[in-house]
Amino acid sequence: MTQPATSDREKVVSKLPAVLQRDLKIRSAQHGIEIQYAVEAGITAWRGLGSNLTPIDTSGAKSFSTFLPEGDWDDFRNDCSARGVSIVQGLSQSVQLWLEKNPAPAVARPNHARRIIVCNQKGGVGKTATTAGLGEALAEDSDQLHPVRISKYFAALAENGADALEYEDLPGLGLRVLLVDFDPQCHLTKQLGHAPLPIDGDSLTKHMAGEATGKLRDLIVPIEGARFGDRLHLLPACHDAFLLDVKLSGVRAREAALERALGPVEADYDVIVVDCPPSLGLSMDAAAYYGRRRPEEVTGNSGILVIVQAEDTSADAYDLLTSQLEDLRSDMALELDYLGIVVNHYDARRGFIATSSLQAWMDIKDPRVVGVIGDLKEQKEAVRLKQPLLDYSPRCDQAVGMRALAREIS
Incomplete structure (x- = not known):
């Protein structure tokens, strides 16, 4: 769950497809991290890519907000503009990239019943x-x-x-x-x-x-x-x-x-x-x-x-x-x-x-x-x-x- 911003983080608002919002919420909980840090890691990974990813269908995207380190959102917006993709598309690709790099963990099973x-x-x-x-x-x-x-x-x-x-x-x-x-x-x-x-x-x-x-x-x-x-x-x-x-x-x-x-x-x-x-x-x-x-x-x-x-x-x-x-x-x-x-x-x-x-x-x-x-x-x-x-x-x-x-x- 995303927590209120600390002094070095700012609230950002955009849109994200409902299915990605759902998967992000579940996967971050499975890994025991807050949503804001998962989004931050996804954006960082996306910005480091050498080429654009296959476009994601963002029709019907719903409002989505989180907290990022100050300045990260502005840098991300500039990167989206330079790559010729919308902010919603860039954010969707970032979240999808984080989900792919962080698959659902296997259920921890006891050694003995x-x-x-x-x-x-x-x-x-x-x-x-x-x-x-x-x-x-x-x-x-x-x-x-x-x-x-x-x-x-x-x-x-x-x-x-x-x-x-x-x-x-x-x-x-x-x-x-x-x-x-x-x-x-x-x-x-x-x-x-x-x-x-x-x-x-x-x-x-x-x-x-x-x-x-x-x-x-x-x-x-x-x-x-x-x-x-x-x-x-x-x-x-x-x-x-x-x-x-x-x-x-x-x-x-x-x-x-x-x-x-x-x-x-x-x-x-x-x-x-x-x-x-x-x-x-x-x-x-x-x-x-x-x-x-x-x-x-x-x-x-x-x-x-x-x-x-x-x-x-x-x-x-x-x-x-x-x-x-x-x-x-x-x-x-x-x-x-x-x-x-x-x-x-x-x-x-x-x-x-x-x-x-x-x-x-x-x-x-x-x-x-x-x-x-x-x-x-x-x-x-x-x-x-x-x-x-x-x-x-x-x-x-x-x-x-x-x-x-x-x-x-x-």
Whole structure:
């Protein structure tokens, strides 16, 4: 984004085709530089050429302004006159030249598939909505800009409400994501418009229990949406997962059952997000084990993401969950990282209970709060319509919060 001029820069106004304005905005954001510096570099490169470029169609060019070093615009205008091209044509060629010299960077993919375990044994805190929104944010198109809430302003929620937060347009992360519905209630599967797997067919439960009849990859379905391309997939749940703890009790190395099941598809994805059931049973042990830090992984690549609400019962549930995870850490010598806490369904209008609870979560520090998601109607509407939230309402507060969360834990 072009910033106001400093003392050594002046505002210049011209015209530029809409498609070049769009590509310039996206590409400069992808490279993390301001538009004014991209334009300056393009003009410098254009002025250094030994011959004119092929003319660009500038019909329908729209108003465009930026900031350049003092004197550069006058020199550029003189060069355009000397070369016999209009200022709009010269500026268009300069921007096109910069775009060609600075192609879109490749998506940075992790060396090993990240495993994000979304959990809390308390029901109704929004694990499923967070799993879906996080996965959608991770998979959004990297060649488009999307509004993101700047995470360092979380604390302003407790004092001033959502209006105090700042926003920024950033390229999507463009990662290949698998959402795993690990909950026998099948909420994630249904919310994203798919039917649960038939109970008499193959399922994740059967793969974990050693009763599979086919390949797990064959159960995975795509989540449609232009903003996700073919990067967002779902492993649907089956109601037979209600029997998972019973089945796992007789399985060898049962804590590794989820890892054995998902292992064959890990290479297909950059991130695997697991929506856990509201349980502290053997299935939670298997999910936590799957999210442990493996020997070749860096700290924080994979781990546990805890979803809570800004009220007292979430604090009680959080204590029970962390006690179980700490026992697993100790008993099995696991390197188990917390990716953070997400305070979901937050609404400052609920007064002291909400704001003081949010502050209490922020005071924990380790793990720290990595996301605050508002309690707004768009998520409920998306669920009713069985559409991904970021496709249904990409600019709503919950959507921009999900993008902030995705970046905060990346």
